[in-house]
Amino acid sequence: xxxxxxxxxxxxxxxxxxxxxxxxxxxxxxxxxxxxxxxxxxxxxxxxxxxxxxxxxxxxxxxxxxxxxxxxxxxxxxxxxxxxxxxxxxxxxxxxxxxxxxxxxxxxxxxxxxxxxxxxxxxxxxxxxxxxxxxxxxxxxxxxxxxxxxxxxxxxxxxxxxxxxxxxxxxxxxxxxxxxxxxxxxxxxxxxxxxxxxxxxxxxxxxxxxxxxxxxxxxxxxxxxxxxxxxxxxxxxxxxxxxxxxxxxxxxxxxxxxxxxxxxxxxxxxxxxxxxxxxxxxxxxxxxxxxxxxxxxxxxxxxxxxxxxxxxxxxxxxxxxxxxxxxxxxxxxxxxxxxxxxxxxxxxxxxxxxxxxxxxxxxxxxxxxxxxxxxxxxxxxxxxxxxxxxxxxxxxxxxxxxxxxxxxxxxxxxxxxxxxxxxxxxxxxxxxxxxxx
Amino acid sequence: xxxxxxxxxxxxxxxxxxxxxxxxxxxxxxxxxxxxxxxxxxxxxxxxxxxxxxxxxxxxxxxxxxxxxxxxxxxxxxxxxxxxxxxxxxxxxxxxxxxxxxxxxxxxxxxxxxxxxxxxxxxxxxxxxxxxxxxxxxxxxxxxxxxxxxxxxxxxxxxxxxxxxxxxxxxxxxxxxxxxxxxxxxxxxxxxxxxxxxxxxxxxxxxxxxxxxxxxxxxxxxxxxxxxxxxxxxxxxxxxxxxxxxxxxxxxxxxxxxxxxxxxxxxxxxxxxxxxxxxxxxxxxxxxxxxxxxxxxxxxxxxxxxxxxxxxxxxxxxxxxxxxxxxxxxxxxxxxx
Numbered sequence: 023x024x025x026x027x028x029x030x031x032x033x034x035x036x037x038x039x040x041x042x043x044x045x046x047x048x049x050x051x052x053x054x055x056x057x058x059x060x061x062x063x064x065x066x067x068x069x070x071x072x073x074x075x076x077x078x079x080x081x082x083x084x085x086x087x088x089x090x091x092x093x094x095x096x097x098x099x100x101x102x103x104x105x106x107x108x109x110x111x112x113x114x115x116x117x118x119x120x121x122x123x124x125x126x127x128x129x130x131x132x133x134x135x136x137x138x139x140x141x142x143x144x145x146x147x148x149x150x151x152x153x154x155x156x157x158x159x160x161x162x163x164x165x166x167x168x169x170x171x172x173x174x175x176x177x178x179x180x181x182x183x184x185x186x187x188x189x190x191x192x193x194x195x196x197x198x199x200x201x202x203x204x205x206x207x208x209x210x211x212x213x214x215x216x217x218x219x220x221x222x223x224x225x226x227x228x229x230x231x232x233x234x235x236x237x238x239x240x241x242x243x244x245x246x247x248x249x250x251x252x253x254x255x256x257x258x259x260x261x262x263x264x265x266x267x268x269x270x271x272x273x274x275x276x277x278x279x280x281x282x283x284x285x286x287x288x289x290x291x292x293x294x295x296x297x298x299x300x301x302x303x304x305x306x307x308x309x310x311x312x313x314x315x316x317x318x319x320x321x322x323x324x325x326x327x328x329x330x331x332x333x334x335x336x337x338x339x340x341x342x343x344x345x346x347x348x349x350x351x352x353x354x355x356x357x358x359x360x361x362x363x364x365x366x367x368x369x370x371x372x373x374x375x376x377x378x379x380x381x382x383x384x385x386x387x388x389x390x391x392x393x394x395x396x397x398x399x400x401x402x403x404x405x406x407x408x409x410x411x412x413x414x415x416x417x418x419x420x421x422x423x424x425x426x427x428x429x430x431x432x433x434x435x436x437x438x439x440x441x442x443x444x445x446x447x448x449x450x451x452x453x454x455x456x457x458x459x
Numbered sequence: 460x461x462x463x464x465x466x467x468x469x470x471x472x473x474x475x476x477x478x479x480x481x482x483x484x485x486x487x488x489x490x491x492x493x494x495x496x497x498x499x500x501x502x503x504x505x506x507x508x509x510x511x512x513x514x515x516x517x518x519x520x521x522x523x524x525x526x527x528x529x530x531x532x533x534x535x536x537x538x539x540x541x542x543x544x545x546x547x548x549x550x551x552x553x554x555x556x557x558x559x560x561x562x563x564x565x566x567x568x569x570x571x572x573x574x575x576x577x578x579x580x581x582x583x584x585x586x587x588x589x590x591x592x593x594x595x596x597x598x599x600x601x602x603x604x605x606x607x608x609x610x611x612x613x614x615x616x617x618x619x620x621x622x623x624x625x626x627x628x629x630x631x632x633x634x635x636x637x638x639x640x641x642x643x644x645x646x647x648x649x650x651x652x653x654x655x656x657x658x659x660x661x662x663x664x665x666x667x668x669x670x671x672x673x674x675x676x677x678x679x680x681x682x683x684x685x686x687x688x689x690x691x692x693x694x695x696x697x698x699x700x701x702x703x704x705x706x707x708x709x710x711x712x713x714x715x716x717x718x719x720x721x722x723x724x725x726x727x728x729x730x731x732x733x734x735x736x737x738x739x740x741x742x743x744x745x746x747x748x749x750x751x752x753x754x755x756x757x758x759x760x761x762x763x764x765x766x767x768x769x770x771x772x773x774x775x776x777x778x779x780x781x782x783x784x785x786x787x788x789x790x791x792x793x794x795x796x
Contacts, residue, residue, distance in 0.1 A: 223776035234769035434589040441582025
């Protein structure tokens with residue numbers, strides 16, 4: 023724990039900014055901002071683990087976050103019994119067939135002598151496997167999607183409720199870790215900018231899967247009403263004990279219930295963040311962390327010292343992705359809906375990168391600080407530029423086309439601001455707000 | 460016999476013609492990426508947004524020309540506006556280089572840092588473009604829409620299948636050929652072009668022979684602006700202009716450049732067509748084609764679509780991974796920095 027006075031004051035500054043939001047825009051707005059800031063900080067920690075510790079250039083953040091969101095659906099939504107009866111078993115068979123095909127192809131590739139016969143064998147396995155897979159998969163998918171397509175049309179999940187919904191968070195981490203293992207096995211040997219393109223592509227593919235596979239995630243029909251681990255406002259408002267407490271504090275029950283729910287989220291998220299931060303700090307200062315940084319700074323030297331660079335890279339890629347998946351599951355439970363079309367790389371990949379770079383890559387506290395600062399800017403730049411533009415355009419006549427256009431365009435100011443913040447930081451403070459020590 | 464002809468027409472209409480057009484667009488985009496990589500030695504993530512910005516300038520110029528009553532008759536007015544767009548885009552890129560990239564060049568920053576810097580540039584360019592033109596779907600193609608209409612073709616040939624050839628596709632192919640010919644002439648025949656290739660091959664040696672690096676870099680950005688704007692306008696004429704589809708083009712463009720071999724112009728063109736054809740062929744339902752070719756008893760029931768169009772990214776990515784794993788320098792052996 024090495025925080026200087028300067029670092030502390032930066033955190034205090036963020037706290038003041040959030041409290042200021044509460045003062046000017048309402049407590050609930052500030053708490054929402056805080057909750058998303060907490061999730062952002064966790065994502066930022068995940069990227070920092072990969073980039074800051076190990077120098078892995080993963081810009082597929084969005085994919086892992088979305089997989090976490092899928093976990094929230096799979097854990098939280100009630101099972102669609104009829105769909106499972108219709109197509110569940112066949113779907114499981116199809117998936118098994120797909121997995122068997124891939125494993126068989128990999129085994130054939132490894133075991134056979136290189137040459138034409140090997141290429142033919144691998145191609146044969148893949149083609150035959152793909153045909154059988156589609157024969158199994160297509161009817162299973164159709165059967166599942168045919169069950170009440172307007173309401174469900176997907177397999178559903180385990181139907182967790184209340185606090186058991188918390189399982190979704192580690193489950194999100196687990197799914198993301200599994201995906202990271204597969205991706206890492208194929209792509210991690212690539213040099214940094216190829217890895218970047220590869221992960222960018224993988225993220226798009228994961229989103230494409232979520233959009234297209236209705237039987238799994240309802241696709242673009244979205245999943246709404248994912249249960250949450252905290253109280254519901256309506257239940258609180260119907261609870262006499264709660265009403266009494268609210269009255270005792272002199273609060274409006276609607277406002278008080280919203281407040282209570284947000285505080286519950288904030289507490290849960292803070293626990294996760296602090297836990298992860300402590301773990302990341304311990305990892306950073308352990309021999310393992312020093313080894314990681316040694317690998318990052320000079321792979322050849324680390325390899326000469328007997329370190330297994332590929333295995334360590336895979337390890338930290340999985341760990342970082344698991345954190346991203348967990349944060350993704352947290353965010354989806356907070357939203358209580360999964361909307362695959364909402365996953366945009368600028369928001370879910372590059373914004374997280376801005377957080378890490380601005381906060382200070384290689385420093386966990388920096389990453390967390392960056393998460394809060396950048397999220398605050400992301401949220402507040404829009405109203406600020408709205409005000410700014412309305413002041414700037416005030417000389418123009420009301421209803422003039424230019425004025426309307428400029429006022430409509432205010433939301434896009436946040437992208438420009440993020441870019442400028444990143445460029446300015448890279449130029450003048452390339453090591454971030456809290457540099458690596 | 461007619462069955463075979465029908466099948467050929469279907470393939471031509473739904474795979475070959477769109478594939479050649481899309482491939483040309485990707486090839487032009489990939490050429491820009493590969494040039495930046497060859498000369499400035501980093502992967503430019505802002506390339507999609509550069510295309511978007513250039514296209515935006517062209518759209519405004521097109522609207523301006525249209526309001527003045529200028530048109531090219533059957534051809535889209537945007538072709539006339541293209542030089543204005545290129546100039547606007549070149550100004551932006553040269554300004555970006557002066558204000559952003561030059562600093563890191565002087566520092567000899569590692570390529571990874573430059574990639575992250577280009578992410579910042581990407582944010583700004585994306586925001587500026589959205590700020591100016593908004594996020595709506597814009598169609599700016601005017602003039603004659605078709606060279607060959609499906610119905611006319613059917614009447615003329617007496618076949619069941621129609622063949623449509625859109626003006627935008629023809630223009631794409633012709634303009635792409637001209638642009639590539641100009642580029643290769645420039646790189647191989649002019650003094651500046653040769654100095655660019657020398658700089659790309661061996662920076663130190665080029666500096667020793669008195670090549671001015673700043674000039675090479677400026678010229679590169681201008682050529683990149685021309686290529687990016689052309690690619691963006693052709694894509695926009697063929698489909699439509701939308702700020703964020705251009706951002707998404709980044710992936711197939713990068714895949715094309717890498718598959719062909721980063722740093723190799725010919726590779727970028729080959730890569731563009733490989734990616735485009737793979738994307739279209741693997742996501743096209745082959746039912747019709749097989750229906751014509753196979754005897755009735757073997758006719759497929761399903762669509763025989765290997766992948767739904769949602770997975771077109773997966774195709775570029777799959778090819779990318781296969782090439783990188785088995786031939787890391789790409790088909791045409793680019794440079795491995």
